[in-house]
Amino acid sequence: MLSVLRGIPASPGIVVGPVHLLRWEVPEVRHRLIHDSAIDAEIARLHAAFERTRERLRHIRARTEAQAGPEEAAIFDVQLGILDDHELAANVTALIRQNLGAEKAFDIVLLEWRQHFGRHTSPMLREKVGDLTDVHIRVLSILLDLPDHDPVDVPRGSNTILVTHDLTPSLTMQLDRACIAAIATEAGTATAHVAILARSLGLPAVVGLRQALSALHGGEVAILDGAEGTLLIAPTEDEIDEARRRVAEEAGRADVLRELAHSEPVTQDGTRVIVRANVDIPEEAELGATSGADGVGLMRTEFLVVGRTTMPDEDEQYRAYKRVVQAFGGRPVIIRTFDVGGDKLPVGGFPTEANPFLGWRAIRMCLDESDLFKVQLRAMLRAAVHGDLRIMLPLVVTVDEVRETRQLIGEAVEELAARRVPFRADVPLGVMVETPAAAVASDTLVRDVDFFSIGSNDLVQYTLAVDRGNANLAPRFTPFHPAVLRLMGQVQATGAANGIDVCVCGEMASQPLAVFALLGLGLRQLSVAPRAVADVKRVIRGIRLEVAHEAAQAALATHTAREAETLLRRRLRAELDR
Ligand code: PEP
Ligand code: MG
Numbered sequence: 001m002l003s004v005l006r007g008i009p010a011s012p013g014i015v016v017g018p019v020h021l022l023r024w025e026v027p028e029v030r031h032r033l034i035h036d037s038a039i040d041a042e043i044a045r046l047h048a049a050f051e052r053t054r055e056r057l058r059h060i061r062a063r064t065e066a067q068a069g070p071e072e073a074a075i076f077d078v079q080l081g082i083l084d085d086h087e088l089a090a091n092v093t094a095l096i097r098q099n100l101g102a103e104k105a106f107d108i109v110l111l112e113w114r115q116h117f118g119r120h121t122s123p124m125l126r127e128k129v130g131d132l133t134d135v136h137i138r139v140l141s142i143l144l145d146l147p148d149h150d151p152v153d154v155p156r157g158s159n160t161i162l163v164t165h166d167l168t169p170s171l172t173m174q175l176d177r178a179c180i181a182a183i184a185t186e187a188g189t190a191t192a193h194v195a196i197l198a199r200s201l202g203l204p205a206v207v208g209l210r211q212a213l214s215a216l217h218g219g220e221v222a223i224l225d226g227a228e229g230t231l232l233i234a235p236t237e238d239e240i241d242e243a244r245r246r247v248a249e250e251a252g253r254a255d256v257l258r259e260l261a262h263s264e265p266v267t268q269d270g271t272r273v274i275v276r277a278n279v280d281i282p283e284e285a286e287l288g289a290t291s292g293a294d295g296v297g298l299m300r301t302e303f304l305v306v307g308r309t310t311m312p313d314e315d316e317q318y319r320a321y322k323r324v325v326q327a328f329g330g331r332p333v334i335i336r337t338f339d340v341g342g343d344k345l346p347v348g349g350f351p352t353e354a355n356p357f358l359g360w361r362a363i364r365m366c367l368d369e370s371d372l373f374k375v376q377l378r379a380m381l382r383a384a385v386h387g388d389l390r391i392m393l394p395l396v397v398t399v400d401e402v403r404e405t406r407q408l409i410g411e412a413v414e415e416l417a418a419r420r421v422p423f424r425a426d427v428p429l430g431v432m433v434e435t436p437a438a439a440v441a442s443d444t445l446v447r448d449v450d451f452f453s454i455g456s457n458d459l460v461q462y463t464l465a466v467d468r469g470n471a472n473l474a475p476r477f478t479p480f481h482p483a484v485l486r487l488m489g490q491v492q493a494t495g496a497a498n499g500i501d502v503c504v505c506g507e508m509a510s511q512p513l514a515v516f517a518l519l520g521l522g523l524r525q526l527s528v529a530p531r532a533v534a535d536v537k538r539v540i541r542g543i544r545l546e547v548a549h550e551a552a553q554a555a556l557a558t559h560t561a562r563e564a565e566t567l568l569r570r571r572l573r574a575e576l577d578r
Contacts, residue, residue: 005209007184008474009229010195012531013204014247015182016240017159019233021218024164024171026136027144032101043093046102049142050083056138057083067176071308071316078131079138088113103143110136147218154179161224161231163212169193169306169344177201182224184231186212189477191457191507192469193343197303199529200280206231208471261292261534268544273519275536276332276527278505282320285327288530292537295331297453297527298392298505299324301376302340311372317379325387332388334430334453334527337366337376337405339394343469357467362395367404377405377412384424392430392453397437402448405429432505434458439487446498453527454491456506456514460484479508480561480568485521489556492522503527513565515539516572520552542576 034042057076065073082088088109095105110132117128140146154160159181166187172194175183180203188194188207198205204226216222216233223232223243232239265273276297277288282304288296304312304320312320325333341361353359366373380391393405406429416423433439434455442452456479461468463484466477479485488504495502503525508514510532516539518526528536551571555564 003233003235005184005212005215005231005233007206007209007212007229007231008188008190008195008471009227010188010190010192010207011198011203011205012227013182013202014226014243014250015159015161015204015224016235016243017161017181017221017224019216019218019220019222020154020160020162020180021213021216022162022164023213024137026107026133027140027146029103029107029140029144031104033099034096034101036099039097039099042096042102045143046092046096046106047089049102049139050089052142053135053138054080054083063176067178071310071312072173074310075131075308078128079135082128082131082135083139103140106139106143107136110139161222163209163216163218163231165213167194169197169303172197172201173303173306175203177203182206182226184209184212184224186210187471188469189471189474191460191477194469196300196507197280199531200278200284200303202531208474210471257534260538263292263537263541265537265540267519267540268542269546271524271545273540274503274525275533275540276334276503276505276525277530277533278527279324279530282323284530285324288324289327289329291530291533293331293528293530293533295328295388296324296333296335297503297525299333299335300339301336302338302344305338305340306344311375314375314379314382317376318382321380321383321389322386325383325389328387330387332390334390334392334451335380335383336392336394336432337363337373337380341365357461363393363401363405364395367401367408370408373405374408374412374415377409378416378423381409381412381416381423381425381427382421384427385422389424390428390430390451392432392451394432394455395434395458396431396445397435399445399448402429402431402445406448430501432458433491434462434506436463436487439463439491442491442494443498446494446500449500451501451503452491452495454488454502454504454506456484456488456504456508459487459506460508463487478561478565479506479514480517480555480564482556482558482561482564485517485552485556485564488518488523489521489552496522501525510536512536512539513568513572516543516548516575517552517555517564517568519543519545520548520550520555522549539572539576543572544575547571547575 057080061073061076091109092105096102114129114132156179160179161182162180163184167185182204183198184206186209195207204224206224206226206229220234223235265275274294276295277291277293279285279288279296279299280303321335339362342357383389413425428450430451431449432455433452457468460477460479464481466473492502504518504523505527509526510528515536551568555568558564
């Protein structure tokens with residue numbers, strides 16, 4: 001058996017602890033016929049399984065409410081409601097009366113229900129599929145006496161490493177952080193949202209660990225190294241000692257980085273670069289504010305929604321945005337409107353989409369659901385009173401989307417004025433450039449927007465036609481492909497020619513090599529993970545723009561990502577070692 005599994009580094013940190021395997025999938029159910037005389041006992045077994053499932057859900061609900069709050073806990077009410085549905089019990093009982101074993105009868109009814117709701121025209125009802133699936137798994141696990149794989153039920157304080165095939169952002173949000181110290185997934189890549197979220201939560205993570213589930217039993221001790229992208233199974237005492245020594249060393253290095261984080265990001269030839277932070281959850285505001293960043297270049301508001309069954313209302317959103325704006329005390333805070341869809345879905349999601357990344361997501365959904373969108377816009381305009389808040393739109397492909405948003409902002413202004421609550425009407429509005437359409441035709445946007453922010457994660461995905469979350473494609477996902485570098489250079493040039501700020505807020509902006517390339521392409525604003533601020537400043541402070549410019553020009557002239565990367569790496573090393 002392999003003792004070291006190698007995956008993709010997703011979030012740094014070393015954790016020594018027991019492995020908890022999470023197999024959150026509907027188990028196989030054998031066809032089993034029962035005798036007439038066993039029918040009543042089988043029905044009683046079904047009801048007992050329902051009752052045990054209810055007890056477990058109530059328990060998890062109470063714990064979630066205490067740890068995360070009432071909105072997060074409400075997810076479990078939907079599942080409790082399904083169990084209490086008389087039609088469900090009646091349909092399953094009818095099949096048991098036709099001599100089917102309880103587990104098969106329940107399996108058939110749930111499959112039918114999930115199919116029925118999955119095809120429903122109402123998005124609200126389609127969203128129920130996720131909850132039905134959870135109930136399907138929970139009840140069958142009890143009826144079949146399977147080990148408990150509940151993702152929200154792991155012993156507290158155990159430093160557990162959660163290993164699973166894939167984790168949705170909503171499941172990640174629901175994880176009990178008092179128990180889970182690290183995550184490892186078979187699927188995923190460094191720019192998948194689960195990896196981004198793990199970094200925000202400060203959870204060490206390795207993704208793309210193919211075959212991890214078959215190599216593990218659960219319960220064994222392992223060492224996860226999020227920076228190396230490895231999972232060492234059943235380590236020796238010496239290996240554990242070595243890991244603990246490295247944890248202490250990292251803590252020591254953190255002091256040095258803290259100092260660097262508060263230095264000025266000025267290049268060797270005297271240019272001040274703006275380094276902002278990406279904030280994914282409001283709780284990250286304070287960490288971000290003390291990270292040495294010049295404000296927030298991207299706040300991903302959809303993490304207020306994923307993992308929940310209801311949308312946050314205006315007041316809740318206002319409080320979340322105000323918290324971030326106030327934490328940054330007057331520094332710019334760019335808040336992105338909901339980028340829900342793709343792999344960032346509320347509980348239940350939109351399961352009928354064949355291509356969610358090309359689907360009804362982000363600005364498209366917000367403009368179609370304008371009442372929901374205006375709740376967010378009003379909350380932002382109100383929070384803008386407390387500092388320098390700016391609004392940013394995701395996944396823009398055409399200027400019409402900006403114009404329609406301005407129209408809705410106008411309506412939100414009127415609504416707030418009528419309510420006589422404090423707000424600001426003159427909030428800057430910018431767009432993410434993360435589709436080839438927006439990049440190639442960035443000149444069509446300049447008259448209507450106040451700033452551009454390049455979302456390199458999606459720009460790479462859409463330009464190279466490489467799913468950002470697919471572990472099998474991870475080596476093909478690269479921002480150094482000449483097509484991507486050229487698009488970014490073009491956007492920067494359009495911005496400069498029209499006096500519009502251009503920032504890069506995708507994950508590449510946190511990588512030293514990419515920082516060198518981006519500065520060389522002319523970019524002077526980056527927004528990075530708070531924990532990467534120090535490292536990014538180290539690169540900025542170590543280079544001359546003229547050298548970066550020449551390297552970027554040479555990279556633009558290469559024919560492959562590998563050539564570009566090799567060239568940039570050589571020149572950056574020479575520059576830093578000077
Ligand atoms: C991006 O696409 O680069 C980006 C910053 O947005 P997200 O990662 O949230 O899609
Ligand atoms: Mg994006």
